[in-house]
Amino acid sequence: MDHHDDMTLVLLGATGDLTRRLLFPAIYRLYADGKWSPKHIIGFAKEDWSQEKFLAHIEENLKQFVEPFDTSTWKRLRDSISYQAGDLDAKSLEGLKSRIPKAAVFYLGLPPQLFGPAAEALGQAGLNRGPGWRRLVIEKPFGWDLPSAEALRESIAPWWDEDQIFRIDHFLGKDTAQNVLVFRFVNRILGSLWDSEHIQQVQITYAETLGVEGRWQYYDRAGALRDMLQNHLLQLFTLVAMEPPSDWDAADLHNHKAEVLRSVRRIAPERVADFAVAGQYGRGTLEGKPVAGYTDEEGIAASSTTETYAALKLFVDNWRWHGVPFYLRSGKRMAKDWAEIAVQWRPVPENLFGAGSADWLIFRMKPDEAIDLVMWAKRPGLGLYTAPVVLTSPYKKAGEIEYSAYEQLLLDVIQGDHSAFPRFDEVEESWRIVDPILSAWANLQPEPYAAGSEGPAAQDRLMEPGLSWRHLSLNQASGHEGV
Numbered sequence: 008m009d010h011h012d013d014m015t016l017v018l019l020g021a022t023g024d025l026t027r028r029l030l031f032p033a034i035y036r037l038y039a040d041g042k043w044s045p046k047h048i049i050g051f052a053k054e055d056w057s058q059e060k061f062l063a064h065i066e067e068n069l070k071q072f073v074e075p076f077d078t079s080t081w082k083r084l085r086d087s088i089s090y091q092a093g094d095l096d097a098k099s100l101e102g103l104k105s106r107i108p109k110a111a112v113f114y115l116g117l118p119p120q121l122f123g124p125a126a127e128a129l130g131q132a133g134l135n136r137g138p139g140w141r142r143l144v145i146e147k148p149f150g151w152d153l154p155s156a157e158a159l160r161e162s163i164a165p166w167w168d169e170d171q172i173f174r175i176d177h178f179l180g181k182d183t184a185q186n187v188l189v190f191r192f193v194n195r196i197l198g199s200l201w202d203s204e205h206i207q208q209v210q211i212t213y214a215e216t217l218g219v220e221g222r223w224q225y226y227d228r229a230g231a232l233r234d235m236l237q238n239h240l241l242q243l244f245t246l247v248a249m250e251p252p253s254d255w256d257a258a259d260l261h262n263h264k265a266e267v268l269r270s271v272r273r274i275a276p277e278r279v280a281d282f283a284v285a286g287q288y289g290r291g292t293l294e295g296k297p298v299a300g301y302t303d304e305e306g307i308a309a310s311s312t313t314e315t316y317a318a319l320k321l322f323v324d325n326w327r328w329h330g331v332p333f334y335l336r337s338g339k340r341m342a343k344d345w346a347e348i349a350v351q352w353r354p355v356p357e358n359l360f361g362a363g364s365a366d367w368l369i370f371r372m373k374p375d376e377a378i379d380l381v382m383w384a385k386r387p388g389l390g391l392y393t394a395p396v397v398l399t400s401p402y403k404k405a406g407e408i409e410y411s412a413y414e415q416l417l418l419d420v421i422q423g424d425h426s427a428f429p430r431f432d433e434v435e436e437s438w439r440i441v442d443p444i445l446s447a448w449a450n451l452q453p454e455p456y457a458a459g460s461e462g463p464a465a466q467d468r469l470m471e472p473g474l475s476w477r478h479l480s481l482n483q484a485s486g487h488e489g490v
Contacts, residue, residue, distance in 0.1 A: 013046050014139070014421065015107045019125055020116035021050030021061070021090065025146065027068040030116060033413035035073050038084050042418065049106060050090045061090035095124055097131035104132070110139030112420055118225075119148055123162035130166025144173045144420055147238050148229065149429075152445055153438035160431055169431060173420050178239040179427035180412030180419075182402050183372040187246040187348060190370070190378065197368075198251070200352070203331045207353045207365060208471070209247055210334045211240050213372075214341035214479050216293055218458075219315075223306040231317040232285070232441055232448070235337035241268070241437045242429060243348055244333055248323055257425035261433065268436035272322040279447035284454065284465045286316030288340040291458030298340060298458040314453040315339045316462050320469040321440070332471050340458035343479045346372035376402040 016034075018026055037043040050061055062085050070076050089106075093099030095117075113134065115125050122145050135141050143163075150156025163172065178184055191197055200206070213235055219226045226234065245264035252259040274282045289300035302309045316338030323333065347369050354365040367381040380398040385391060419427055429437075454463035461479055470476065 013108075014110040014112065015047040015049060016045060017049045017051055017103060017107070017111060017113045018116055019051050019095070019113060020118075020121075022052040022054045022056065022064065023116050025116040026050070027065065028072060029411070029413050030114065030417075031065050031069060032072040033411055033417055035069055035081070035084060036411075037414050037417065039077065039080050042414070043421065045084075045087050047106070047108075048088045049103065050088065051093060051100075051103070052090075053092065053094060055092050056090060058090045062088060095121060095128050097128050100128055100132040100134060103134060107134070108138070110137075110141070112142045112144060114144040115146060117146075119146075119151075122146075122149075123159050126163040126167060127165075135166050135171070140171075140423070142171050142173060142420055142423070143167050144175060146175050148233060149174050149238075149434045150438060151233070153435065153442050156434055156438050170425070172431075173416075173425065173428045174431075174434065175416055176238055176242050176427070176429055177412040177416065179242055179429075180415040181372060181376075183348070183370050183376055184243060184246060185427075186378065186402065187243070187370055191247075192251050202327045203329050205352055206331055207351045208332050208334065208474055209244075209351070210347075210349045210477055211243050211247070211336075212345060212347055212349070212477070212479070213240060213337040214343060214345045214462075215337075215339050216341060216344050216459075218288070218298070218301070218340050219304055219307075223304060227307055227311060227313050230285075230313045230448075231315055231337050231339070232283075232444060236317050236319060236335055237437050237441045238429075238434075240335045240337060241440065242433075244321070244335060245433070247348060247350065248328060248333065250327070255426075260426055261430040265430065265432045265436060267323060268433060268440065270323045270325045270328075271436075271440050272324050274440070274443050276443050276447060279444050280468075282320045282469065283444045283447075284316075284318045284463060284469060285314035285448050285451065286318075286338060286456045286463035286465070287311075287313065287453035288315050288338070288458045289455045291340070291460060293340065293459040300455075300458065301340075312448075312450065312452055314448065316341075316453070316456060316466075318462070318466045318469055319441075319444070320471075332474070334469065334476070336462065336466065336476075338456075338462050341479060342459055342461050344373050345479045347477075348372075349477055378402075 018030060020026060034045065034048065038045065065088070066081060066085070069081065091102065093102060111134070113129055115122055117125055126143060129135055129143070150159050191201060245267045248267045249263040250266070252263055287301050290303065291298050301307055301313070301315050302311055316336070318334065318336035321333045321335065323331070350368045352366045366383070367379070369379040369381065371377045371379060378400045382396055382398065383393045384396045386394040416427060454465045456463040461476070466476060
């Protein structure tokens with residue numbers, strides 16, 4: 008990867024939260040592990056800071072977010088970092104030209120409303136074209152709904168080609184997401200079982216015990232459907248449902264993912280309540296401590312109709328998935344930090360050895376990353392009685408280095424690998440799926456649920472007959488309970 012080392016990484020919004028919490032810790036870890044030796048990192052922001060103040064700010068945050076922090080490693084890394092203050096306009100940005108000798112990545116660590124203006128200003132300053140390749144990294148959300156996503160694309164398109172644009176979805180940088188594809192397509196045993204004849208349902212859950220944690224200005228406008236489902240969970244859904252690609256090629260992967268999203272049954276505006284549930288947490292208890300309700304949080308109006316929990320039921324109208332419900336849900340202030348993709352096979356006949364329950368294949372993301380296969384075997388002792396057995400395989404063994412999604416994604420951008428970055432047609436189709444729900448929920452009061460609970464009671468109405476949500480309190484030893 009040495010031929011990528013002399014590229015320049017420009018971080019726009021370099022004094023912001025994303026840069027200090029996620030980007031610089033990822034850069035530091037890549038450098039410390041010898042994965043990338045950056046020569047030029049330029050922080051660009053409107054704050055009128057000296058270079059010394061910027062470096063002291065980064066160091067202070069690295070000490071907080073990186074374990075272990077090594078002073079000598081930081082001293083070597085800091086030599087490649089500089090700071091430039093300026094406005095987000097072509098005139099200010101032109102000042103970067105002389106400092107970028109060859110290839111460059113421009114990372115927009117900015118508020119969403121500035122993505123379009125920043126991409127345009129970089130183009131007007133001529134930074135979108137060489138010498139060397141030029142790439143633009145955009146954080147989510149890509150738009151606020153379908154019309155705004157298309158408007159954002161139209162403001163960027165005159166300056167940046169689709170193959171220069173990398174839309175970050177950090178869920179796709181996680182080992183779990185990549186393992187869904189590897190596990191599905193490399194193990195022949197699963198290939199013939201991965202369809203509606205054998206699979207009864209799929210549940211994708213991302214539950215957090217956290218509340219809004221100071222992000223209220225963004226979150227109260229966004230809500231759970233925009234913040235989590237439209238991007239992260241729909242992307243995980245495409246990995247479960249897509250057809251096998253013929254090649255491990257980015258364009259091929261994107262084609263198959265977009266095809267799945269296009270196959271999702273449209274939700275008619277008058278039927279939104281049958282396919283989607285919104286909830287908002289009220290006061291409750293978490294780990295034995297009382298917790299404030301959403302409308303008690305700082306900055307949140309008592310009349311807020313923002314959902315902090317969203318659940319969807321989707322059907323994929325193609326041959327492989329005909330009639331199989333896919334359930335996606337995410338919520339804040341839930342009973343447990345729990346994230347998983349759970350695939351349930353159809354049950355065997357009830358009278359066979361008394362086993363009426365079905366097997367599950369579970370890709371766990373939180374609290375730890377592992378694959379669980381829940382199956383049935385004979386109980387020890389007299390008589391043919393069955394009991395569940397859980398075959399589990401952790402991804403990470405003791406002593407193995409743990410990387411965040413941002414390390415993986417930064418390397419992918421530097422190498423020009425688009426595999427883990429949604430293409431615009433995927434973004435567009437995702438908005439098409441959720442737009443009718445957003446419209447229906449615009450003035451709807453979400454159903455309350457107690458902080459520390461499993462979510463609103465109304466979520467149960469989404470379940471097809473005989474199915475129920477998996478409990479958040481499951482662990483690998485009891486992966487079969489309550490399902």
